[in-house]
Amino acid sequence: MASFIPSSADTLEDMLLYTQARLTQVACLDCLASVGVKKNSEHHTSIQWNAAALEACPEFARWDASPLGREIHQGCARLVASIDAAVREGHIDIGAEDGY
Amino acid sequence: MSDTRFLDQGAPPERFARGWHCLGLAKDFADGKPHGIDGFGGKLVVWQDTQGNLNVLDGYCRHMGGDLTQGAVKGDEIACPFHDWRWGGDGKCKAIPYARRVPLRARTQKYPAVVRNGQLMVWHDVEGSEADHDVLPPELAGVGTEAYTDWTWEVLDVPSAHCREIIDNVVDMAHFFYIHFAFPTNFRNVFEGHVATQFMESTGRPDMDGAGYGDEGLVLKSEASYFGPSYMINWLHVDYKGFETEVILINCHVPTGPNSFKLQYALCVKKPEGVDDATADYIGKRYSETFKEGFEQDVHIWLNKAPVQNPLLCEEDGPVYQLRRWYEQFYVDKADVTPEMTDRFEFEVDTTKANEYWREEVARNLAKKAEEDAATPETADA
Known part of the structure; x- marks a missing residue:
């Protein structure tokens, strides 16, 4: 039950469009993590994790186990390399469709 | 004009967010007086007790609705300006100076409070859950010492x-x-x-x-x-x-x-x-x-x-x-x-x-x- 209540069904469609459309699953080349990726341009990247992917990532596990814990902004370099490879191999379409 | 983009203004939520909210600098509440804070659709009263703890309750007395923020701190309790009912930081009425006994149901809404980095944080949840200390903002090393200016x-x-x-x-x-x-x-x-x-x-x-x-x-x-x-x-x-x-x-x-x-x-x-x-x-x-x-x-x-x-x-x-x-x-x-x-x-x-x-x-x-x-x-x- 949404708390901010839209007054149009189209708004719910928009929510799905902006959060889920054009996400390509990219498997990490080094572990079992698989994440949703969208690239609206060369420099733009959107990465959607889920709990299973986060659990599978040994980099994140290592940071989680460190005394200071994991910094929220710490990204996984192996995953970034995997995404770059997926882009090179043409698995991910680069470009936005009407802003999403 | 079906091509016109519809601006969906929607409706704001009927509740206030669950979580920690900051009410101000802890030192500003530490003068032995009641302080009123507008929040969560009403008013909160904040005061410091004799142990130095900051307490936060709903601002209105459950007796006849007196404004506790205009009351007085008596001992550890906040006293209502209307009939002097005394409320403790745990939300319970501790004394009614003119009454034989305090009604068992004399409990008001209490906001669990923590001082973090010199700031007073209160927990709000419409479901009335226990305050979740795991989601408090982190402690800032060095803040509050000579290394930093005051807030x-x-x-x-x-x-x-x-x-x-x-x-x-x-x-x-x-x-x-x-x-x-x-x-x-x-x-x-x-x-x-x-x-x-x-x-x-x-x-x-x-x-x-x-x-x-x-x-x-x-x-x-x-x-x-x-x-x-x-x-x-x-x-x-x-x-x-x-x-x-x-x-x-x-x-x-x-x-x-x-x-x-x-x-x-x-x-x-x-x-x-x-x-x-x-x-x-x-x-x-x-x-x-x-x-x-x-x-x-x-x-x-x-x-x-x-x-x-x-x-x-x-x-x-x-x-x-x-x-x-x-x-x-x-x-x-x-x-x-x-x-x-x-x-x-x-x-x-x-x-x-x-x-x-x-x-x-x-x-x-x-x-x-x-x-x-x-x-x-x-x-x-x-």
């Missing part, structure tokens, strides 16, 4: 906008150019669990005569995280014409009604080497004024804009929908929080094209200004 504290009233407007700023790359007069050159968001973060690097615009962040000599590296629905810590590395300062800015708010909130901000500065305390305080005050200008520019927009449930985005915009999905977790019952709301999400905004266009616009503005200055005859002797 400044400012409050801005926002009487006709929902506090989600200020949350939206987390992802709003472009408003930093138009509202705060800076070029955001790097911009990244990460949301995970109860934390939403913005990373930004920016340089001030040279065509704004120093208004807002509009000063070419002002280079910011900023990491700003919301810890829960209302409390942001912004770690700022400020380079002003080569003079570097570490600034910690707290940007927090308390909702006061379904469509209103108080925006509050606190700032402290790591005292630079070789700078005396008075100068360090002065630097802190100057930065506080700069950010005040920034917040006032935001407030002006919010008070005049429409709420939008269905923002229309372009490629250069940040992840507004994902941010709102994250924010939603604080407005549903704990049992209804879905994985999508808290799953990790990363978003790197492509700022290259935007900055190209903005540099051109600023160059045009500067050229126009130079032309106007050249065309204005000297009037000093006239």
Whole structure:
């Protein structure tokens, strides 16, 4: 039950469009993590994790186990390399469709 | 006109967010007097007891509705100005001086309170859950010691906008150019669990005569995280014409009604080497004024804009929908929080094209200004 209540069904469609459309699953080349990726341009990247992917990532596990814990902004370099490879191999379409 | 984009204003939520909210600097409540704070659709009373603990209760007496914020602190309790009922920090009525006994049901609403980094935090949850200390903002090493200046504290009233407007700023790359007069050159968001973060690097615009962040000599590296629905810590590395300062800015708010909130901000500065305390305080005050200008520019927009449930985005915009999905977790019952709301999400905004266009616009503005200055005859002797 949404708390901010839209007054149009189209708004719910928009929510799905902006959060889920054009996400390509990219498997990490080094572990079992698989994440949703969208690239609206060369420099733009959107990465959607889920709990299973986060659990599978040994980099994140290592940071989680460190005394200071994991910094929220710490990204996984192996995953970034995997995404770059997926882009090179043409698995991910680069470009936005009407802003999403 | 079926091609016309519908602006869905929707309806604001009927509840206030679950989580920790900051009410102010702890030292400001430590004078043995009751303090009134507008919040969560009503009024809260804050006072310090004889052990030095800060207590927070609903501001209205459960007897006949007297205003406890106008009462008096008697011993450890807050006494109502109407009939002197005495309320303890645990929410129980401890004594009624004219009565044989206190009714068993004499319990009022208590807000669990914690002092963190010298600031008073209270837990709010319409479901009445136990305060979750695991989601408190982190302790800031060195803050509160000689290494940092004292917190400044400012409050801005926002009487006709929902506090989600200020949350939206987390992802709003472009408003930093138009509202705060800076070029955001790097911009990244990460949301995970109860934390939403913005990373930004920016340089001030040279065509704004120093208004807002509009000063070419002002280079910011900023990491700003919301810890829960209302409390942001912004770690700022400020380079002003080569003079570097570490600034910690707290940007927090308390909702006061379904469509209103108080925006509050606190700032402290790591005292630079070789700078005396008075100068360090002065630097802190100057930065506080700069950010005040920034917040006032935001407030002006919010008070005049429409709420939008269905923002229309372009490629250069940040992840507004994902941010709102994250924010939603604080407005549903704990049992209804879905994985999508808290799953990790990363978003790197492509700022290259935007900055190209903005540099051109600023160059045009500067050229126009130079032309106007050249065309204005000297009037000093006239």
